[in-house]
Amino acid sequence: MTKLQTFFNLFGDAPVNPASFFPPLKMKQAVLKWLAAQNPSGIATKVATRISRYQVDVAAFWALPAGRRRQVEKTVLVEICTDRDHCWPDCSNRAAILEKLRELKAWQAELEKLIEQTEPELRGNDTLFDEYACWDYGKSRNADYHKCRREIEKLQHNLYKGSRLELIRQSQSADFLYVAFPEGAIQAHELIDGIGLLAVKSNLEVKEIKAPEALNCRPENKNLLVQNIAIACRKSLLFANGLNFVKDRIFITNLPRRRRS
Numbered sequence: 001m002t003k004l005q006t007f008f009n010l011f012g013d014a015p016v017n018p019a020s021f022f023p024p025l026k027m028k029q030a031v032l033k034w035l036a037a038q039n040p041s042g043i044a045t046k047v048a049t050r051i052s053r054y055q056v057d058v059a060a061f062w063a064l065p066a067g068r069r070r071q072v073e074k075t076v077l078v079e080i081c082t083d084r085d086h087c088w089p090d091c092s093n094r095a096a097i098l099e100k101l102r103e104l105k106a107w108q109a110e111l112e113k114l115i116e117q118t119e120p121e122l123r124g125n126d127t128l129f130d131e132y133a134c135w136d137y138g139k140s141r142n143a144d145y146h147k148c149r150r151e152i153e154k155l156q157h158n159l160y161k162g163s164r165l166e167l168i169r170q171s172q173s174a175d176f177l178y179v180a181f182p183e184g185a186i187q188a189h190e191l192i193d194g195i196g197l198l199a200v201k202s203n204l205e206v207k208e209i210k211a212p213e214a215l216n217c218r219p220e221n222k223n224l225l226v227q228n229i230a231i232a233c234r235k236s237l238l239f240a241n242g243l244n245f246v247k248d249r250i251f252i253t254n255l256p257r258r259r260r261s
Helices: 003-007 024-036 094-118 143-160 164-171 219-240
Strands: 042-048 055-066 069-080 176-182 196-200 206-210 243-246 249-252
Touching: 024 042, 024 055, 024 069, 024 176, 024 196, 024 206, 042 219, 055 219, 069 164, 069 219, 094 143, 164 176, 219 243
Parallel strands: 069 176, 176 196
Antiparallel strands: 042 055, 055 069, 196 206, 243 249
């Protein structure tokens, strides 16, 4: 039996909830560790996006010196999930759509290999190694490829329309958006294009299964996310230093005790 079957029946009506295997707190700790290892300039949990009623589980940013100031170079959002249904709104024919998407994305991969052989001029010149090469498939003359892409986009729209992930993606609140699942709980082809996939293993190590695409986040949106990260950090910082809020008043309390392992 594969790990996928351990956690879910991919196209069944009643998938097993993997929360007992991966408690939300452990999932969050794993994602925070993975991000912290990349040395971000700032990181926080429960961060508001441009859509005020939506908070993402984890957000981080990287800033580099730019003269006498620091410039935000990259921003990342991570949604943490233990339930496949977190990805999609109610959809009566979800199983059929997911299976068709799997077939179309396999066809897309075959067509991209063909394009690389027949249209080498579409390869970018910014790398010497084939495995890291970037290809501008969108400029291909291959009619089948463009037909495949249109069918994929149509199915993904039907599947994800109105979902939380799609609304966050469309808001372009950050440069990159990931979703983190227990390892084997979801496959890369099931996610809408543009969203990266992180797999949390049983030992709480995190592996990037699918890289996200840049979301063309504007500088003002990056700066807004940095401010929201600072706001999200405020409450936890005050609590860690013995300050608590009751309505609009602040009280000094005992420092929180660290839990025994």
